[in-house]
Amino acid sequence: MTIHGKVVAITGASSGIGAATARHLAAVGAAVVLGARRTDRLDRLVAEIEAAGGQAAATRVDVTRPGDLHSLVAMAVERFGRLDVLVGNAGIARTSPVADLDVKGWSAMVDVNVKGILHGIAAALPVFRRQGSGHLVTVVSTSGLKIVPTQAVYAGTKNAVRTLLEGMRQESTDGLLRTTSISPGYVRTELVDNAVDDPAVREQARQTMADLGIDPMAVARAIAFVIDQPDDVEIGDLTIRPTRQG
Numbered sequence: 001m002t003i004h005g006k007v008v009a010i011t012g013a014s015s016g017i018g019a020a021t022a023r024h025l026a027a028v029g030a031a032v033v034l035g036a037r038r039t040d041r042l043d044r045l046v047a048e049i050e051a052a053g054g055q056a057a058a059t060r061v062d063v064t065r066p067g068d069l070h071s072l073v074a075m076a077v078e079r080f081g082r083l084d085v086l087v088g089n090a091g092i093a094r095t096s097p098v099a100d101l102d103v104k105g106w107s108a109m110v111d112v113n114v115k116g117i118l119h120g121i122a123a124a125l126p127v128f129r130r131q132g133s134g135h136l137v138t139v140v141s142t143s144g145l146k147i148v149p150t151q152a153v154y155a156g157t158k159n160a161v162r163t164l165l166e167g168m169r170q171e172s173t174d175g176l177l178r179t180t181s182i183s184p185g186y187v188r189t190e191l192v193d194n195a196v197d198d199p200a201v202r203e204q205a206r207q208t209m210a211d212l213g214i215d216p217m218a219v220a221r222a223i224a225f226v227i228d229q230p231d232d233v234e235i236g237d238l239t240i241r242p243t244r245q246g
């Protein structure tokens with residue numbers, strides 16, 4: 001089965017890359033099940049997708065709460081009969097030099113970016129196993145490929161997920177599970193809005209995103225591409241960044 005008719009759950013679907021992915025996948029024939037904390041945005045997105053003739057459902061998901069991921073997966077199975085793909089996209093960034101000891105920010109990034117993915121895996125894997133197939137797509141980052149000052153911890157969380165997926169790939173040579181890490185570079189989203197407290201630094205980051213960042217729809221198309229492969233083809237890693245990014 002290619003993308004048409006697949007059931008895809010997406011975390012962090014209320015904005016940016018997740019929302020674009022929901023719109024695009026629904027437009028090309030997938031049924032999408034959306035999770036995030038801002039349910040007002042999710043409800044509007046579901047209405048928009050349905051008005052365009054697509055299939056969508058949404059539930060409140062805080063990825064730091066394991067039960068919320070189980071509810072997301074259960075919703076996919078109840079509404080659409082199965083879950084073919086989980087897109088682990090929800091993420092936060094807090095940027096500062098390690099020496100600033102933003103312990104709260106580190107902890108939040110580990111909780112959302114790493115443990116949030118693990119909770120999704122714990123919810124989805126039993127369903128994938130029961131069905132005999134499944135695909136785990138995670139949104140990591142080029143930050144993990146080229147480590148720049150102020151992003152060490154963020155990059156570490158993204159590389160933890162990359163490592164996790166490679167380990168799962170090694171454990172799943174029976175063909176049951178496909179794993180894909182998508183590494184975007186600068187993408188024009190709300191991610192930078194909460195990345196730093198200093199208003200001047202934040203404004204600078206926003207400006208960089210506005211000048212250089214690609215449209216989230218570009219990442220959505222990349223995610224569609226990896227999902228759209230035949231069952232015996234796994235795209236393991238995909239990097240997508242602005243042409244002008246260093």
Ligand code: NDP
Pocket residue numbers: 011012013014015016017018035036037038039061062063064089090091092093112139140141142143183184185186187188189190191192216
């Ligand atoms: P946004 O800030 O626009 O989107 C982040 C999404 O994550 C939101 O939908 C937010 O929803 C959700 N989220 C945050 N915390 C939680 C939580 N505890 N539980 C559930 N959902 C949560 O940024 P992006 O679209 O850019 O980010 C998407 C992913 O892409 C992230 O993993 C990010 O690290 C990654 N990325 C982004 C890049 C960029 O340049 N923008 C570059 C490389 C990677 P809500 O607040 O409603 O819960």
